[in-house]
Amino acid sequence: MLTTLFTLLATKLGWSPQDDPERGDVPGWVLVTLMTAGLVVAIWAIAGPLLQQVFETAIQRVLDT
Template identity: 45%
Template sequence: MVPVVSWLVGRIVRLRGDAGDVPGWVMVTVMTAGLVAAVFAVFRDAIVVAVQSALEQVVSDTGR
């Protein structure tokens, strides 16, 4: 995933013609993706169980 982010940032900088700082929204997006990946890595099992439980409830409610 990191090579894709690096490519995207480089592409945006070239399109805008900026040789300076990374645009703020790109930094926020990259940092948010990093936080989501870190949280998912730590709490993967709990997240999977919670999503499966929620989906089972939705499926069982629609089957009435």
């Protein structure tokens, strides 16, 4: 519904997607987004337990003082 609203608004303003030569490559952006999400998940899986240990150690040191 939101896409339809934007399309109607763009049409009323006289803009069409063909008018923009720098529109971009949608499948390329989807691939970049998925690869970035995959890297975040992989890094989080590796670093997550280490970061948790660092956090717990820091909290324990603060509470012991």
